[in-house]
Amino acid sequence: MDREKGRRGAGAEGLGWVMEEELKRAFLEAARRALDEDLGARGDVTTEALIPRDLEGVGEIYVWEDGVVAGLPLASMVFRLLSPRVDFRPLKRDGERVTRGEVLAEIRGPLHAILEGERTALNFLQRLSGIATVTARCVEVAAPRGVEILDTRKTTPGLRELEKYAVRAGGGANHRKGLYDGVLIKDNHIAVVGSPGEAVRRARERLRGMFPVEVEIRDLEQLEEVIAAGADMVLLDNFTPGEVREAVRQAAGRVVLEVSGGVTPDNLEDYVSTGVDRISMGYLTHSSRALDMSLELRCPGGRASKDRGR
Numbered sequence: 001m002d003r004e005k006g007r008r009g010a011g012a013e014g015l016g017w018v019m020e021e022e023l024k025r026a027f028l029e030a031a032r033r034a035l036d037e038d039l040g041a042r043g044d045v046t047t048e049a050l051i052p053r054d055l056e057g058v059g060e061i062y063v064w065e066d067g068v069v070a071g072l073p074l075a076s077m078v079f080r081l082l083s084p085r086v087d088f089r090p091l092k093r094d095g096e097r098v099t100r101g102e103v104l105a106e107i108r109g110p111l112h113a114i115l116e117g118e119r120t121a122l123n124f125l126q127r128l129s130g131i132a133t134v135t136a137r138c139v140e141v142a143a144p145r146g147v148e149i150l151d152t153r154k155t156t157p158g159l160r161e162l163e164k165y166a167v168r169a170g171g172g173a174n175h176r177k178g179l180y181d182g183v184l185i186k187d188n189h190i191a192v193v194g195s196p197g198e199a200v201r202r203a204r205e206r207l208r209g210m211f212p213v214e215v216e217i218r219d220l221e222q223l224e225e226v227i228a229a230g231a232d233m234v235l236l237d238n239f240t241p242g243e244v245r246e247a248v249r250q251a252a253g254r255v256v257l258e259v260s261g262g263v264t265p266d267n268l269e270d271y272v273s274t275g276v277d278r279i280s281m282g283y284l285t286h287s288s289r290a291l292d293m294s295l296e297l298r299c300p301g302g303r304a305s306k307d308r309g310r
Helices: 002-009 021-039 045-050 072-082 111-145 160-169 187-193 196-207 220-229 241-251 268-272
Strands: 056-063 087-090 103-110 148-150 183-185 213-217 233-237 256-260 278-280 293-298
Touching (some): 021 111, 045 111, 072 111, 103 111, 111 148, 111 160, 187 196, 196 213, 196 220, 213 220, 220 233, 241 256, 268 278
Parallel strands (some): 148 278
Antiparallel strands (some): 056 103, 087 103
């Protein structure tokens, strides 16, 4: 059975995409997990009941609004895991802009595999393309001022690697991947230690330069304290644009300043204009809307479907 052979036997090789190994593993794990969730132990009972297993066809993935595409390699993996006989032909590349009505990819092969993978592939494509699209819009606002747009750890559990990939596809940058690869001293750390300055000093002493030290402050009074303690970066959490502008003036280039908390595409310009170095936006991954797409099937005999895949 192609589905079982593909899901349990296919490796990352031979899928037709070049990417770093860590990302490739994340894509494969996500694709397998999502297919297991959708197909369960019985598989697609509707398709099994209606369509002969040897029947082949062609499907096309359409986008129904302008945006930036992300997730095509992942969609390819979904179909290839279901059957190695599927030929997934992308007509766009991740990170490219797309316009309403364009075809993103063509899928040829067993109709069982195309129908079984349709919703899973679209879910990934729509979610990641939505993130890439919003990120690209924010980068357009920030880049002319030299401000970097970053994501946060506010990601869907289990999908962080994928969603951070989508941010990169949209032209943004990634903040730390997790708690293991960067120091960010937050208000609850400070509540335990006693003061932001002491927290910075402890981190610098114990980590001995292993990571840059970033610290979150809640008001301008703490800014000079953490700079004096040796912070490399200061996170201005939930500051107003006016407060950020004053922090930029006071810091005078002595430390990298980052804004986070409550920043959305609607108020981004207000923060970009302050002169801050970086803006991290949880909005990119927790509030981006999926991009509208569908898979339309060209069935044997020439009849085309118009179902957007429920």
